[in-house]
Amino acid sequence: MIRVETIHREDRSIALVLLDRPDKRNALTPEMLEALCEALEHAPNSHDAMVLAGEGKLFCSGFDLSLCKADPSGGAMRSLLTGLSRACTIMRRTEKPVVIAAHGGAIAGGCALLGGADVVVSDVHAKLGYPVTKIGVSPAVSAPFFCLNVSQGAARERLLLPELIAGTLAHELGLVHELVDTNEEVRTRSLDIATALAGKPPHAYAATKRWLNTLEGSDDSPLIKLALETSLSLTGGPEEQRLLAALGL
Amino acid sequence: MPKLALLDIQGPVATLTLNRPDAHNALSIAMLADAHACMDELEAIAERPESPTVLVFTGAGRSFCAGMDLKEVIIESDPTLPQQLLESLARLTFRIRNLPFVVVGRVNGAAIGGGCGLVTVCDLAITHEDAKLGFPEVDLGLCPAVVAPWLVRKVGPGRARKVLLSGGLLSGAQALELGIVTATVETRDQLDEAVERLVEAEAAGGRAALRATKELLNTLDGSDDLDILLQGAKLSAAVLATEDAQNRLKARRK
Numbered sequence: 001m002i003r004v005e006t007i008h009r010e011d012r013s014i015a016l017v018l019l020d021r022p023d024k025r026n027a028l029t030p031e032m033l034e035a036l037c038e039a040l041e042h043a044p045n046s047h048d049a050m051v052l053a054g055e056g057k058l059f060c061s062g063f064d065l066s067l068c069k070a071d072p073s074g075g076a077m078r079s080l081l082t083g084l085s086r087a088c089t090i091m092r093r094t095e096k097p098v099v100i101a102a103h104g105g106a107i108a109g110g111c112a113l114l115g116g117a118d119v120v121v122s123d124v125h126a127k128l129g130y131p132v133t134k135i136g137v138s139p140a141v142s143a144p145f146f147c148l149n150v151s152q153g154a155a156r157e158r159l160l161l162p163e164l165i166a167g168t169l170a171h172e173l174g175l176v177h178e179l180v181d182t183n184e185e186v187r188t189r190s191l192d193i194a195t196a197l198a199g200k201p202p203h204a205y206a207a208t209k210r211w212l213n214t215l216e217g218s219d220d221s222p223l224i225k226l227a228l229e230t231s232l233s234l235t236g237g238p239e240e241q242r243l244l245a246a247l248g249l
Numbered sequence: 250m251p252k253l254a255l256l257d258i259q260g261p262v263a264t265l266t267l268n269r270p271d272a273h274n275a276l277s278i279a280m281l282a283d284a285h286a287c288m289d290e291l292e293a294i295a296e297r298p299e300s301p302t303v304l305v306f307t308g309a310g311r312s313f314c315a316g317m318d319l320k321e322v323i324i325e326s327d328p329t330l331p332q333q334l335l336e337s338l339a340r341l342t343f344r345i346r347n348l349p350f351v352v353v354g355r356v357n358g359a360a361i362g363g364g365c366g367l368v369t370v371c372d373l374a375i376t377h378e379d380a381k382l383g384f385p386e387v388d389l390g391l392c393p394a395v396v397a398p399w400l401v402r403k404v405g406p407g408r409a410r411k412v413l414l415s416g417g418l419l420s421g422a423q424a425l426e427l428g429i430v431t432a433t434v435e436t437r438d439q440l441d442e443a444v445e446r447l448v449e450a451e452a453a454g455g456r457a458a459l460r461a462t463k464e465l466l467n468t469l470d471g472s473d474d475l476d477i478l479l480q481g482a483k484l485s486a487a488v489l490a491t492e493d494a495q496n497r498l499k500a501r502r503k
Contacts, residue, residue: 097414119411149407177411193415200416201390201497207488208392208413211481215398216406 002035004043007051007191012198014191015043015050022056027064028109030076033083037090044096048198051190052091052113053101058126058183060102060110065135069244074236081141081235084109085228088145091116092218095206097197102176103186107164108132108139114175115145118197118209121190122176123183126167134162135247136240140230144223148216150174253280255309256287261452263291263301263350270310275318276363278330281337288344295349302452302459304348305444306371307355311437313380314364322489323498332486338363339395339478342370346399346472349460351451355444356430357437361418362386365429366396369403372463373451374430375444376421377437382429383418389501390494394481402470404428 005016017039019026036052043050054060067076091098100117102110105127112130114120122128130139139146139159147155150173158165158173171179180189197205213219234240255266265287267274274280294300308314317338322331345352345367354374360367360382368374368382376382384400386393393400393413400409404427412419412427421433434443451459467473488494 118414148410149405151405174405174407177408197414200387200414201493203491203493204387204390204392204488205414207484208387208394208397209410211392211394211397211484212401212406212410212413215401215477216410218406 001029001032002039004039006047009191009195010199012048012195013046014194014198015039015047016191017043017050017052019052019054019060022054024064025058025061026054026056026110027061028080028084029064029067030079030083033080033087037083037086040087040090040094044094047096049097049099049194050094051099051101051187051194052117053187053190054103058104059100059106060113061105062108062110062132065244065247066249069247069249072236072241074240077137077235077240078232080109081228081231084112085141085224087113088116088142089221089224092145092213095202095209097194097200097205099190099194099197101187101190102126102128103183105164111175112139112142112145115142115149119177119193120175121178121180121186121193122167122170123180123186124167126170126183127164128167128170128175129164130159131162131164133160134243136234136237136243138231138234140227142227144220144227145218146175148218252283253277254283254287256290258301261302262305262448263303264305264307267308267314270308270312272318273312273315273359274308274310274364275315276334276338277318277321278334278337281334281341284341285337285344288341288348291348291350292344301350302454302456303448304350304352305355305448306345306352306367307357310358312358312364313354313356313360313376314367315359316362316364319498319502323502324490324495328490331489332482335395335482335485335489336479338366339482340475342366342395342399343475343478345370347467349463351459351463353444353448353451354430355440356380356382356421357440362393363396366393366399369396369399369429373447375432375434375440375447376424376430377440378420378422378433378435380421380424380437381418382421382424383416384413385416385418387414388416390488390491390497392485392488394485394488395478398471398477398481400429402472
């Protein structure tokens with residue numbers, strides 16, 4: 001369900017890391033996140049840049065909630081939250097460029113993944129957001145990354161309001177860096193950007209990325225750990241179970 | 250030898266002008282020293298009741314500031330020059346930001362690299378739509394570590410990441426969209442009128458209120474942290490000294 005293709009452009013090698021579960025709108029399972037982390041960790045060794053994209057109609061619809069509903073202990077939810085936090089951290093820490101092609105939609109855990117990228121591309125009609133409090137899940141896990149991309153006021157609104165926003169507003173807020181008109185254009189534009197970034201002098205790119213991580217505190221693992229623990233603290237609880245049980249899955 | 254940075258004070262409005270128009274006001278150690286001398290004067294009068302409310306910061310000629318002077322960052326005779334230049338720039342940005350006056354950038358043309366960094370230090374800035382601004386440091390194998398903290402404060406970490414890692418240049422209109430400048434005018438000849446209007450509006454405000462507000466904003470966003478800038482100067486100098494960066498700079502000079 002995670003596939004890596006190598007795209008050769010100019011004299012550069014781009015790893016196209018694909019969420020490949022289109023029949024389930026690329027809903028994330030613990031195994032997918034494990035494989036995604038592995039791909040994100042290994043791709044920089046043999047590629048100049050990475051593009052994370054999804055097959056099918058949208059980038060990612062979030063966690064596979066049917067797994068969470070079937071596991072009242074909260075174990076599946078815990079694996080998903082931990083894997084998500086790890087994937088974002090790996091993207092931030094890798095010294096190679098990471099572009100996310102968020103076509104169509106990036107919802108809940110799918111939207112949280114955007115926080116790890118250097119550049120996010122989406123389309124005007126895409127739906128993005130964190131409608132997770134309504135299923136008893138705290139989006140705290142993604143807050144350290146999300147707050148870097150949008151103002152603190154907007155982050156508060158987006159993390160507390162369980163609604164989706166269009167690509168245009170996501171772009172205005174800073175969650176998306178580049179916006180194209182149609183979802184078909186998103187991947188091509190992302191590959192263009194990754195190719196351009198891959199052509200930058202690698203040591204300068206790496207030094208600048210490390211320095212930005214330091215300045216913005218995204219290398220501050222205690223904060224990322226605290227955010228994950230906040231989300232984990234609710235897993236398997238009565239509220240989450242009640243709200244998940246009410247979902248028509 | 251003419252001064253490379255000029256200070257003019259007219260009532261509530263002071264003007265600091267980078268004055269190397271033949272070199273597009275490129276940042277040299279000598280020009281930075283003259284700019285520091287202007288800061289000495291401004292800091293000395295800052296607490297006087299008749300001191301200015303607004304500082305206009307601009308460049309002589311057709312550019313605001315073209316960035317670091319290549320002659321001083323290509324390591325030939327004295328390997329300490331880049332570090333001196335970058336540390337002086339870091340200290341200058343800190344001093345400009347921490348003046349108790351509202352600093353208005355009159356960005357009269359190209360503002361590149363460290364020059365664009367100086368724009369982001371200003372409280373407010375106006376440029377024209379086809380001015381060239383931006384941070385092409387990564388393209389030259391450099392790390393814009395001194396200006397990064399200012400850009401992060403100006404436009405937020407997410408947009409700063411995209412801008413600094415992408416390199417290249419922006420038009421004035423794109424700089425406005427990103428929040429690097431406060432406003433644009435269509436053409437350069439409309440700049441003075443727009444700056445004048447903005448300065449008048451600022452100078453008419455309560456002096457104590459503006460000072461207190463600016464001081465608080467500086468505390469809130471960490472603008473009073475000199476150490477991070479000096480750390481940035483060291484990092485930037487280290488990357489600049491690498492063989493790759495030096496080769497790219499030499500190719501650029503040719």
